[in-house]
Every structure is written in C-alpha cells, then in structure tokens.
Amino acid sequence: MQATANQSGKSGKHIQRLLRTVFGVTRLRAGQQDVIDSVLAGRDTLAIMPTGSGKSLCYQLPAALLPGATLVVSPLISLMKDQLEKLHELGITAVQLNSSLSRTEEDEAIARISQGGRLIIFCTPERLASPDFLSLLASAPPSLVVIDEAHCISQWGHDFRPAYLEIAAALRALGRPPVLALTATATGEVIDDIDTQLEARKLQVINTGIYRANLRYRVIQVTNAGEKQDEVLRLLRETAGVGIVYAATVKAVEDLAARLAELGESVTCYHGKLAARERKHNQDLFMNGERRIMVATNAFGMGIDKPDTRFVIHLQVPANLEAYYQESGRAGRDGLPADCTLLYFQEDKRVQQFFLAKHYPTAEEVAAIVAAAQTLPATFAFAALASSLPEFSDGHLKVCLKLLKDGKLLRQDRKLGYRLTAPSSATPSYAQLAQIYVDKQERDKQALEQMVAYAQSGLCRWKLLLDYFGDAGDFERCCTCDNCLSPPALAAPISLDEFPPAPAEAPPPAPAPQIAVGSRVRVPRYQIGTVLSVAGDQVTIAFPENTTRTFMAEFVVPA
Template sequence: MADPARHVLQTIFGYEDFRPLQGEVIDRLMAGGDALVILPTGGGKSLCYQIPSIARDGVGVVVSPLIALMGDQVAALRQAGVRAAYLNSTLDPAEAQGVEAELVAGELDLLYIAPERLNSPRTLALLERAPLALFAIDEAHCVSQWGHDFRPDYIQLAVLKERFPGVPTVALTATADEPTRREIADRLGLREAQWFIGGFDRPNIRYRIDQADGRPRERLLRFIQSEHPGEAGIVYCLSRKRVDEVAAWLAERGVTALPYHAGLSGEEREMNQRRFVNEEGVVVVATIAFGMGIDKPDVRFVAHLNLPKSIEAYYQETGRAGRDGLPADAWMLYGLQDVITLRQMVDSSEAEEARKRVERQKLEAMLGLCELTTCRRQALLGYFGDELAEPCGNCDTCLQPPETWDATVAAQKALSCVHRTGQRFGVGYLTDVLLGKTNERMERLGHHRVSTFGIGTELNATQWRGVYRQLIARGLLAVDAEGHGGLRLTEASRPVLRGETALHLRRETKPAKPAGDKRQTVSFTDPTDQALWEALRDCRRAVAEERGVAPFMVFHDATLQEMVRVRPTSVGHFAELSGVGERKLDEFAADFLAVLREHAG
C-alpha cells in the first residue's frame, strides 16, 4: 500500500488501518487503474475514492445522484480538513463560478456533482481544463435498466471514459448481482476495470419479518418505544397517503416523526431531511424516495410497513441502518394486500413483457424471503451469491424458529374454493364461503350451494387469509391485474389439488414479541459510565450547533463509546481514538477532554 494513502487515512480520517478490500481498491486507483467496487452499506466505500482523490494530484470528481445530500457530504469532509465542494443548482451563479475557479486552479481535493450537470457540454469542457485525479460514480447500480433505482442520466456517464480515457474511474454500489455488475461495467465503459466484491453480510443488523395482520401502527409504536426510544430510524411505506398518516399518528404519540415523499414541497422535504441528519432521535416516515446516499451513521432501525418490490430494494433500504457497525434492526410487517397490490402493479404496468417477467421474478424472491422458515440472512446473502456456512443466530427465524404444519388439505380446500366460485373473487369473499358465512351477494350468485361452502370451519378468518397469502406467495394462485384482487389457479396448483404434492406452511401465530435482548444500542451497566456518555453527547451536540453541522460529523457514537471505555487524559491519548484525525484533534480535543476530566472520579 502506498504510504501517501495510509498517511491520509491516519492523519485526516483518524483510522489506523484499512477495512477489507479498501486497501486493494485504493492501491488500484493510486496506480491509475479502473475499479468496480461492490461493498455493503457501511463497508467504507466512500474512503475508497476519497483517499486517492486527496493523495493523488488533481481533484476527484464524485458523481452523486442526490443534490440534497451533497452539502452534508461536503460539510463532513471539510470538518476533517479536506478541500471539498459541490456543483449543483442550489448554488447561485457567483458561488458556482467560485467553485469552478477552484476546480480549474487545482485547489480542490473532491468535487461532488449530479449526473445531469456532469453530462452537460459546458461541464465536460470545464473538466477538460481541470487537473483530474479520478472519477467516482457512486450508487452505480442506477445505470441498470433492470434495477430498482434506474436513472437514465447514469447511462450517459459512458462519456467519461470516451473523453477522459487516462483518468482512473471507480464505480461503487452496495447492491448488484452478477448480471447488474456486468451491465455497470459495460455501460460505463469499464471493460478493463478490476472487480472488488466484498461480502454482503451486515452482521450488526437483526432481520425481522412478521405478518401485518392486526394493528400495524400500534406494533410499530411498541417496537420503537420498547427497543429504540429516542433513537433515529426510517419507516418505509408504499404510498404517500400512508406516509402522512403514519408520521402524524406517531407524532401524536410522542415520537419525533417527520414525513418525506415527492408530494411534499421541496422546502418541506429539505427541512425534514435536514432535521433527520442534524438532530438526534428523529424518525422519518417515507416512501422509497428517501435514503439513497444518506451518510448518517447512527440510524438504529429501518422499518417497513409494506413489502418492498425486490430483495435488492430491501437490502438497499435496510442497509441504511447501523452504518457505524453498532447493533441495528431491520423490522418489517407485510400482509396479503401487499402481495396483491404489488402483483397487480407488475401485471398492469405498461412495461415490455421481458421487464415484467424480471420484476415478477424479483417479487417472487422477495416473497420467498418473507415466507421461509430457515435463516433469513443465509437466504438474503445467497441471493447475491454470498455464502454463510451456518445460520446467523441474529434474525427472527434463528431466534424464534417458526412453526410449520401440514397444510395440504387446507390448501386443497382453498384452491377448490377458488375454482368452484369461478376464479374471480378476492380473499375476503373466498374466506366467507369456506366459513359458511352467507350474505345477499353470495345467495344471489348461488355460492352458498357450492361444495366448498362451510367446509373450512377448522380455521378462522385470519388463518385462512394466511393460507391464501402463502399460496399466492408460492405461485399457486395468481392475482388479476384489473385491481379487483380476484384470484385464479395457476399450473403450479395442479399437483397440490391432485394430492401429488404435500404442502407445509408457516403456522399463523400472534404477533411475535421483541426478539432477545433490549436493542437500545448504547446503555452502560455502570451509572458513572452512563453519566459520562450523556455528558459527551451533550458536548458533541453543543460543538455541532456552534459549527452548524450534524453531531455525527463531529464524532460518531462509536468514538464516544471508545472515550467512555478508554477515558483518555491527554491530547496524545485522545489522538489514539478511532475516528480522530489531526483536524478534529486540534478543534475538538480540548472540549471533550474537559468533560472527561469532570467525570474522572
């Protein structure tokens, strides 16, 4: 490893050594080669391009998809003493001209820019006049037309290799299976790039998935209050309306909850995002429009109140929790209506049939992850071609193994009921037929006389909904694409109906209690340690407010925890803490050492 890069790591960022693959990627870029980097969120992708941008001559140009976050990324770098800037539409003409002058003069280490702006002829001409260290294309999965986050402007980034063939280029993402990796390399002209594929495992995240039947908002509130009181989190919902309702409902019950979706004004979105980044203990309730590129390290949980469309989307969204490596939760409730809604969205879209087929396969894989009874982490990692030899012991199916039952006869009844009623009714109506609940509509249609009427009284309505949900998830039933939720048999149902295949399903149970230990991340058994922790947090908050930055830009929680554990007494001792670079040592050591001295007893 070249000494300049390690020097930057230690003196600017305050870390003693590189994480897995960081050193190899940086070595490749320092030597002028191209790279494709797949590392999990929190795996240290940013340092892979930030360090060589600083250590090499010239400026590192970072393509980032979200304008709203560039200011935060630049502010964090400046806190560490890095010459960083951004070019986007939030700057007035004079400010933009100032940044452009710094760029051409070689007075920047890093420049963040959106793909739309970079692709403009004026910007490309400007870059031709600037000394360039490298190009970094962040969130590179956005180039994939088959992916969950496709952005057309990313495809045009192939112009960088055409116009600047001698400048090393690195494409980075946390979410890319083998076909997507090939697509990224091909579309961005990185055919000579060396691939660096890190493991996808995030062992600090506990994965938990449960059925949504029964008061999901109350269960979410109970989860937050019992396991993450006063901690930052993200709650994802499928619709804007539900985002607004859930955010308002949580706020009425004492949670600092803010909505975020495309239907809000730009000012409100920016204000809510700013509060989430800069304050502690804020929960954002959002559609999937929120989260990409957010560097907030202390998000302690990500909750889903609806089913994501794919495992890629689920992994990307849950990966926003626990970027600091401390314990975090990925908590999800999903139900029958989610399955029906997403199936209809795919089938009724105007996309080409080939794309619909890919989206159906991705949804099937997501449903499979939800319904399995073995280790979720093994299945999640396996989807990306990563292996975990043993069950993880840190997901709900490991901690509380689900019960299964021989549901062959029940499935035959459920499928037969679909057939006997004409394959055009939804789950609620079919359940009433099985339970023998007659009404005017049923009598008018004559379904109180079909052979399946009243044959399902051994199960209750909730249990029948669970059976139907799992039959849909396994592809034995299809949902109509017209929006009415009617079910029809698929070819896969025939072996079950004929008795040729046994079927074991999850047993529908009451909502699971919180698994294992209380999950609040930072708590100390010694009251003096707890008091010091709170005092250090107060100090960090005051320092951050004075400088107008987010608390984590001063020090991460992990660094504060190390202060409690090590209790440094001198500047030299303080410098040995992880995450303390030279600039932060000069600016912050005196304030925090004063707090440590006050609690020395």
C-alpha cells in the first residue's frame, strides 16, 4: 500500500512545478518538506505545526501525487466546506460526505468515490465508523488517510472526542493505509496516546515548534465582573481590525453580544445552543467581513481560518494551556502582528472547575457493559450493545469500550464488530481500568492550575507556553508580551531610599530564606500577601483586593 515519490515516478522538478502551477507556492517551508517526504515514503507521520504554517499543503500535495484517493477525517463540517471550496478553486477534485448534504448531493459524492482514482475525500470520524462507508471505500482503499486535529484522538487531549476512538479499527478495515496525523499542539503524553490509538507503525513525529513571533500575549488582571466588562469595551474600541472574544458559557456570550449590539458595535455570536442554520449564518457574517466582532464559546474555533483576525480576547480562563494556545492562535494567521489578551478574574476559575466535574466511567459501569455484552452473540455490533444499555449515551459507551480495548478485554474486527476476549493473569481489573479516568480528572485539575499560574506569572508569556509544550530550547524572552515590555517587578519601582546603604566593610549577605508557595510574605511598600508561584528568582504574590504582583526574591521576606 505504501508509495514512495520514486515509485510514483515523481521527480523533485515535478513537485516544484505542481507547487507553482497548482498551489501558487514557490517553495516549501522546512517543516512542510519533511512531512511531505515522510508521507510520500509511506510512513505513518504525526505533524505538529503551529496554526497558519501550512498543514493542509502537507496532504494536498501528496494527494496530487499518490495514485488513489486521500481520505481526510475532519471534526467539523464547516471546516470541510471551507477546504472543499479552496480545493475546487485550485482545480483539485474533492468531495465531502457529512450530514449537511442533501440526498442528491450525497448520491453524487458516493458516485464519484465509486469511480476510484485520484481525489480527496472529506468525512467526519462518525462517518468513517460507518460500515456502509467503509464498504464504499473497500473497492479502492485510499492511498493515504489524514487525521486532522489529531489531538482529539487522545484522552489526554484538550478536546477529547470519543468518535475518534473508532479510527484504528476503520484503518484496519481499509487494509491499514499510511496515516498522516495533523495538530497544532501536542504534549509528550498526547503524542504517545496518538501513537497508541492509531496503532501506528514506527510513527514519524515532525514537530516544527509552536512559536509565532507575530502574536503578542498579555494578561489583564481584573477585580470584579464590572471591571472585566469595562476592559472588554476598552480593548474593542482601542484595537483596530476584526477579532474574536471567547467566553466560557453560553450566558456570558449572549450577555456580552447583546451589550455590544446595544452600544452599536458590529457584532455577532456563536455557541452550541444556537440552531445549526443560525450558527452557520453568524459564522458567515464574521468570515465574510460583515461583522467585526465574534463573541463565542469554544464551539467556534477548530479549523476557523480567517487570516486577518487581529485580536483574540478571552473573557475567562480556559481549562488548560493547550486550549488557550489553540484559541488564541486563531489570531494573526496572515503573519501580521496580532494581540492575544486574557482577562483574569480569580473567581472565573470556578467556572472551569464546574466543567471539569465530568462523569467518567466507573468500575461498576465497565462491569455492566461486560455483563450486557455476554448476553449478545460472540461478535456484536455497537448498536446492539447500545440498545441493551439505554442508560448509557453513545459517547460514554464508546469511552467505556475504549477502556476495555486498552485492557485487552475487548477487540474490534475489520468489520467494526466487537468481541470479548478471555481475561488472563495480566488482565487489569475493572477498578484499575476506571482508575485511568480518575487520573485524567486529576491531570485536568493540574492543567487548570497551570493555566491559572500562567495568568498570574510575571515571566515571559511565550517562554511559559514553550516550557509547557517542551519546546523552549534556549528561548529566553519574546520581547513583545506584557511581562517583557513591562516586567511586573519593575512596574512599581521600589525607592532605594527605603533601604539603608550597606557599610563599606559589609559582611556577605545572609542567604535568602526559602519561600514556599502558599506562605505569607511581606515586601517593602506593600501589605502582607500570599505566594502564588516561585519561578527562579521571581516570586508572584497575591495581595488584598485581588492585586497580583511579581518581585525579585531578594525583596521578599516571610511575614
């Protein structure tokens, strides 16, 4: 099934000609070249590339060279539509299969897929799990399968989506063609989980880094909800161009959008509780430039490609730094400067804590699923199991089945049927399987604490993000974020008159006392505060009235 560039008879000159004449690109970037070479060599590849770095070209160019179809699994119908239109403008044959199509449109797409040959097929992960769709592809299996937004396949990813768990079984049903997984962010844990869930063969990981020099990050501390609203209005009036304001709840989105509209701002909104037609209409208003401001929950985001977005404002802290990077990264895709602002109010942490209180599988639920499966035929379909367990949602049931598959208590065949396997001495208990998600909840809590620490830190914002993703290297500072431009320790300079001069023959200073997070400390000219974080020689302290400042450790003493 693997095809190399040489086997396809495609020379470097032919690739360069395709780049110029079809894609309008004079040369590939280093990361793109590496990914395309890996794909054309038939390797399973994970490409971690920042937003706006040209991930789409990494499959579009191979699709023009490989003999068969390229199947692109995408999480959002709106993203498929956008990609499809761009490919048609380039003269590249592409079709989509999803729930937005009319019966006639779906029949036409199926007919084109049935013809086989070179084309790009877009589908959702739910469609890929359909036996009918797999049967359609079976006569001419794809030469390449692309998994877009691949972090969704990982239980440690910030946007875990159970439908992605069916992808490995679908790949086996298609004869296991080479896979290209694409994402803008992935921690080491997420990379390992993507590797496992895809059942990859020596996964080639190509990580070009997350740094985007044109994004200017800042955090504005606010002390109450009213001050936050005032700051949003000020930012929107002082910032030119179009942008997105993210809020954590539907109510916050609707309230802010209504207030902005009353004040005469050019605004629309987007959230999951709007009807599909209204969501599409509002998205089109923003994407077409008919509205300057989009107020939205994180339902508006993945795959949104509006290159001239000049700002992204977060009304509340997101759940973790992955989500924050992805959402803020929708700014400045054209490479021009853009502002990414987080309004931090300590009480907003509670909103994310509420969202983190999810219901994950319990040992009792896993046992109930096994008991139900034992009453079914030896090989059973998901629908049959779901009908015997009406108290389980499809998503929750798929997560439980994933646990059983990971524990080697269940396997899935090429036709997507399930079969229980006999336990062995090494088989984990149901309690051990359920503990995986107890651990996930704890990780989610830690991730929220890291997000809060970012908001309260006095260090370079980009340095903090790069450290989190293990991508810092020798990076020191961006020189464009709020903390670089106005270091908090220097924001309120301390008069040297407050410190008596040292005598000429002063003994060496005593070592500074150890400062622990959570301890009470004092700083000259300030009241007693509580230590929030310690990073090297910088200490971030919370003072009364919700004021947060960062100081050099030498000025901080225990209270």
